[in-house]
Amino acid sequence: MIEIFKNTNYDFLGKAKYFIIFSIVTSILGIGSMVLRGFNLGVDFAGGTKLAVRFKTAPDEGRIRAALQKAGYERDKVSIQRTGKQLNQADRNEVFINTPIEQGEVDRDKKKITEALAKDYPATPPPADKLDVNLSGIDAITGRLLDKDELKLKVTLPPGDAEKEYRRFAENVVRFRDSSGGIIADLNAVPLNGFNNQIGETFKKEFFAGEFNVVSAEVVGPQVGKDLRNRAIYVTLVACVGMLIFIAFRFEWIYGFAAVVATIHDVIVTLGLFSLFQWEISLTFIAAMLTLIGYSMNDTIVIFDRIREQLKVRRKDNLVKVTNDAINQTLSRTIIASGLTLLSVIALVLFGGDVLKSFSLALLIGILIGTYSSIAIASPIMIWWKNRTERILREREEAAKAARATSKAKKNSGSSDTKDTKSDKKDAKSVMA
């Protein structure tokens, strides 16, 4: 049997004070950053345009910026971000171009940026009478070939068949473009198997391979982003209430409350870090938050479950001791399970690519914080509340006792039960539920 933790007996709850202080400070810092710095909201939430553009060769940000400036985009209005090279793939020569929301037609920027790049990005102006194969869809390619009809297919074939044949070729070109990462570097590389050689010649005559292709475009109006955000927050809160009710039903309501507070703590800390470092928050971030909530809940319930089980068999021990033991008993499962999940998330950070970046980063932080909070936040809250209610009950009882005692004392004139009260108070501090 290999064991990482053998009969551990760390005093987690003895250090609860420090944990709580640490968490409160971090949460306040996080909230402060959210208020002061705000978030780096992606187009999904802020609205605007985000284009992923892939280039033939390594893109030159300065030149892209210059081309856009020429088209009337102010320097600070456009953000250009080079996507990193992933471990398991070739460099895609890709940049993200972001512009904030504009009045007027929603998709105006997409067209404008594409046109500006097509006009000014390559040093030499593109051939005027040729079409850019990298910016043409199947329809456009078919249309051009059909118009020129160098093969005279319109004359020799039955009506309609000429278009079919040209379309077949256009589909072949686009398929090739997709399989080579969204951009054709050289027209000669397009496979011509199964086609008349002359189509290939016409194709080379009528088209050229431009410098770039827009491989994805996200254009979001301002209202959509707001709707999306409000709905996400609302749904998450309702889901939290649902979990609270279920845990309250299975345990006691304070367990549900403590678990939800710990989860909200995780969300705040993660959001705070994203605000502090101004990491971009995109749509996948919501999925990451939901994952993190699920994960944190899972961790907390495992510990609570053990506490509940131990309380049944150790009726004599006090709650603090039982809880601390429960945390220690489940420690090796906590570390192993979190560690393994963390490993797969690290794989996601390393191999997952830029699309998943905000997602995998949020998960990485979330799992660490979620594991910490189930030990350091959820259990202390539960104990604090239990002890408080216990103490209040005690005090009420004592008050009643004292009242009875004074009324007795009045009768007997003089009493001496102060010693009793003192020892009771000492007990109350470490009483079990």
Added chain:
Amino acid sequence: MRKNLLQRAIAILVVTLGCLYVTLIGWRAPVAADFKSFGKIKENVATNIKLGLDLKGGSHLVLQVMVDEALKKIADDNAERAKAVLAGAGIPMKEAKGLTPTTLVVTLTDATRIKEASDKLLADFGKSEWTAKINNADIVFTMNENVAREYRKRAVDQAMNIIENRINAFGVAEPTIQTYGAENSYQILLQLPGVDDPERVKRTLVLESNLELRPVDGPYRPYATLDEAKAAAAGRADVEPLPLDERDEDATDANGKPPAATPATAYLLITKAPVIVGRDLRDAFAAQGNAGTEGDYRIVFKLKDDGAKKFGDWTSKNIGKGLAIVLNGRVKSAPTIRGEIRDTGEITGNFSKQSSEDLALVLRSGALPARVVYLEERTVGPSLGADSIRQGVAASVAGIIFIMIFMLFYYRISGLNAIVSLVLNLVMLIAALAMFSATLTLPGIAGVILTIGMAVDSNVLIFERIRDELRVGKAVVSAVELGFDKAFITIIDTHVTTIVSSIILFIFGTGPIRGFAITLIVGLLANLFTATFVSKTMFGYALSRSERPTSLSI
């Protein structure tokens, strides 16, 4: 535990085979060709598991129907009707006009017969739909809120139908069209898989197509300016000046805006009441003219029987007069009637092949009840989607391999149980996605990752429990039994909590949240089966091999 082993093994085998069958073949009888080559198997799996647009590539569009414009039109129509009704009753009035989308005001010259006017108009508009309020010489009509709501809903439904017709005409494979967002946001979500260059589709979907054939007032006479035309109309209510516009409707300038800056060259006085409207059209198609040049396309339309009769009657009575073909408030042409025309007409103008085809399509599909604008557009090229899949799969596989190696190293032979149940969990998850035709999206992959995390967790929980029991000196068989029993409660608690929240997310969430929720629900249900039932059966088998097992590799 050792009892029922065979039954349990058979149940697991049936589930596994069923899942593999659904994934590899789908809901149909297998044919020999299904297993001819690896490529064919791959193709089957690809058709059975639907990928979302973010993974497959395609366009995701959100459109807003400007429903209040449809209401405004009703209010304006009623204002026009009011004039006719009051004129018929001989009640003098000053004016009638729509105020807001749901109100219109009728002003009488004097208030003596105002009650009578109000009742007459209300009867005409529909008593159940409008409420009248008298204020001096004004009568303000307000559309009832529930009626307005119904009209708005109807406008969205109509727009959806029409957009669907237009999309189908484009031949997009498996489009999705549904209402989107909150109840009263009047938005439509459109998903067009495989369309990565949506410009033409986008333009055509929202193209207005108000076609009307209206008589030219008096002899054909173009006016040079709008003011001149207005002066010639001399305040008559039944005619209006409209721009004569022979340009291609879809021509755009460098900024993508229609070239509104170039004013129309001439105006014609056109009667307001149309002879034929878009609804009377049976069919419309593009045809090339005789010249054979690029700009020489026209649209030929055919009328339905009713329309053809109306058109025939009108043309036979009005030989020598002009008939204006009005498209979206602009006169495309105004030919002179030479003889009776029954069911065919054509729209000429400077149309290109594409714009004539698009316009014919739009005319065929009917007019939108209100303007439709784009709120959101997401286009993912297939190459980017493919990269996302590759990366997502690479990351998941790397993660799973890490986990497997660790489990084997740490829990020895029992680790094999964990691996088998983990793999089976994924197989079941994929099969369930195929079975319900659920769509796998990037957030869905997030759900898969959380499923893997919780599946590993369940196994670790069970194994640690068994170790606990062994440590306190329990016999192997009862340690396994107790370990499963104790861990089972925890597993149920964690899984049900997450399933409860996922169900809430699924019910109240939108797009990406739902994708996450559905994969998670399915994955967790599968995990309840694999982590408890399957894993326990495997332990049972391992222990059944000797009469009194004394050791367990864990």
